[in-house]
Amino acid sequence: xxxxKIPGRFINCSGGYKAFIPNPLPPKLIWTPKLVRAxxxxxxxxxxxxxxxxxxxxxxxxxxxxxxREAVMSSRIEGTQATLGELLASEAGAYVDRSPQDLRExxxxxxxxxxxxxxxxxxxxxxxxxxxxxxxLMSGVxxxxxxxxxxxxxxxxxxxxxxxxxxxxxxxxxxxxxxDCLSTWEKFMHDTSxxxxxxxxxxxxxxxxxxxxxDGNGRVGRLLITLFLVERSILPTPLLYLSAFFEATRRxxxxxxRGVSERGNWTDWLEYFLNGIARQSEDALSRAGRINxxxxxxxxxxxxxxxxxxxxxxxxxxxxxxxxITKASERLNIAFTTTQRAIKKxxxxxxxxxxxxxKRDRVYCAxxxxxxxxxxxxx
Numbered sequence: 181x182x183x184x185k186i187p188g189r190f191i192n193c194s195g196g197y198k199a200f201i202p203n204p205l206p207p208k209l210i211w212t213p214k215l216v217r218a219x220x221x222x223x224x225x226x227x228x229x230x231x232x233x234x235x236x237x238x239x240x241x242x243x244x245x246x247x248x249r250e251a252v253m254s255s256r257i258e259g260t261q262a263t264l265g266e267l268l269a270s271e272a273g274a275y276v277d278r279s280p281q282d283l284r285e286x287x288x289x290x291x292x293x294x295x296x297x298x299x300x301x302x303x304x305x306x307x308x309x310x311x312x313x314x315x316x317l318m319s320g321v322x323x324x325x326x327x328x329x330x331x332x333x334x335x336x337x338x339x340x341x342x343x344x345x346x347x348x349x350x351x352x353x354x355x356x357x358x359x360d361c362l363s364t365w366e367k368f369m370h371d372t373s374x375x376x377x378x379x380x381x382x383x384x385x386x387x388x389x390x391x392x393x394x395d396g397n398g399r400v401g402r403l404l405i406t407l408f409l410v411e412r413s414i415l416p417t418p419l420l421y422l423s424a425f426f427e428a429t430r431r432x433x434x435x436x437x438r439g440v441s442e443r444g445n446w447t448d449w450l451e452y453f454l455n456g457i458a459r460q461s462e463d464a465l466s467r468a469g470r471i472n473x474x475x476x477x478x479x480x481x482x483x484x485x486x487x488x489x490x491x492x493x494x495x496x497x498x499x500x501x502x503x504x505i506t507k508a509s510e511r512l513n514i515a516f517t518t519t520q521r522a523i524k525k526x527x528x529x530x531x532x533x534x535x536x537x538x539k540r541d542r543v544y545c546a547x548x549x550x551x552x553x554x555x556x557x558x559x
Contacts, residue, residue, distance in 0.1 A: 185444040188389075191354065197345045199335070199354040200441065202361065202389045205368040205382050207446050215447055218454040222377055225461035226414065232465055234416045242468055243417050244499040245553055250421035251289035254402050255282075257427050262286045264554055272502035274536060274543040285321045289399060292316035296407045297418060305404075305411045307366050310392075313403055318396050326394035331358060336394055350441065352391035361390045369408075380408045381453035385440055402426070419464045425456040428557045463557060470552050471498065478531050489514065489522035494531070501549040503532060504541050 188202040209215075245268065252264045262282040267290075270276045270283055292313045299309060315329030327333075333355050337348035345351065353361045365386050371379070387401045402423050409415045426433045429452075436452040439445035475498050482490040492512055496503065509519040523544060526532045532544040 186442065187440060187444045187446070191357070193335070193354050195335070195345060197335075197348075197351055199351045199357070200389065201353050201357055202386055202441075204364040205386055206371075206374060206379075207382070207444070209378070209446055209450070212447060215451055215454075218451045218458070219375060219377060222454040222457040222461070223375075225458045225465075226377070226409075226420065229420060229461045229465050230415050232468065233419050242471060242498055243419065245471075245501070245549075246419050246421065246464070246468075247290055247293050248286075248500075249553055250293065250402075250406070250423050251286045253421070253423035253427050254399050255286045255289055257398060257423065257430070258285075260285050265550060268500050268550070269502045269536075269543065269545075272500055272543065273504040273507035273541065274502060281321065288317050288319065288321060289403075292399075293403055293406065293418070296403060297410060300407060300411050305369065305407055307362055309407075310400060310404070314393055314396055314400055317399055317403075318393075326396065331362070331392045332394045334394070336391055338391070350438075352389060358390070358392060362392055365390060376408075376412050376414060377454060377457060378450060380405055381450050382446075383408065384453070385437060385449055388437060389441060419468055420457070420460055421464075422453075422456050422460055424463070424557045425460050429456075459557075467552050467555070471549055474546075474548055474552075478526075478529070481529050481531070482525065485525060487518075487522060487525075489518060490525050493519075493522050493526055497532070497546045497549060501546040501553070502535075503544045503546075506541050 187207055188200050190198040191201055193199050248267050248271070249264055252262060252267055255262065260282045262278050262285075266276045266278045267283065267286050270278075271287075276283065295316050296309065296313050299312065303309060311329045311331070318326060318328035335345065335354055336352065337343070337345055338350040338352075339348040343349075365383070368379075368386075369383055374382075384401055384405055387404060388397060391397045393400065402421075405422055406418050406420070409420060410418055432452060436445075436449045440449050475494060478494050478497075479491055482494070485491075489512070493503065493508060496508060496511060503523060505516060505519050505523060508523065509516045512519065523532070527534070527544065532546050534542055535545045536543045
């Protein structure tokens, strides 16, 4: 059943436009059998992912490439073209033929997410933390004109490129109403009366409806989902990310958001969001399981070696399938020549192959892991 009531009101602004002021959360939800099943399925699959994540021998290592993958997918929604392979190769110390600006934007997302996860150990998810994330995200990139770390003091809007306030498809709260909207949003974020997955679905919609920053709202809104799941201890390590789902179903994503703002259709939005959690939980389970199996098999292959360095290099491959001798020796704090011999051993076992044309500091890649990470999302 669809609720036709628009979840907010329009106010007349001095510039001759009308801005949307969303009602405080939560709305009155109608728990249809289909919606209850969607919540049950997402809870079940996310719980399974949490269980597997807790049993992985190296969840802290696997977390890194999943964060990188999320960064690439989230930035791609905003038009950045850097690929996962390019980001990982660059982090390993290889030269990448890609705009430094694109790599910086994706790298900022990684830094912001890692910062947020660490910050949650001592500080709650809050408006202050979101401002800190925004500062990490937007500093030194194309959006750095948009006051990194500060909520907007002027009106923004959403629409096709080149549109103005007069023909925008959506105008969020005006600056004089912004902090009231954010305060009630933050209060709801600390409420525990709703199922957590339904709550984060509502929070994500409302954050995008408020659009509190001049730029970077989509990326901060997607960071919010992961950090919420970590803070609530729903996941032991952040293996679940929805950007790949939003990117693969982009038209449905925006249609579901509009359906709430224009028609109060919370049911379709919740079903869409919960389906995303279920599908991405399955996806993460598959990728993490296959990567972990590769790591175990490779360690078994080199276990007879006199040196333990090849085993340590394999652990590095779990966090990034690309290696350079210089960067690996720095990470492991061992001599260059020792690292070189260990990398040669992995090459002899066909665990890694040389990629690129560098002659001085060669770049190696564990392609089976990269292939698993770069597989397109399947629905």
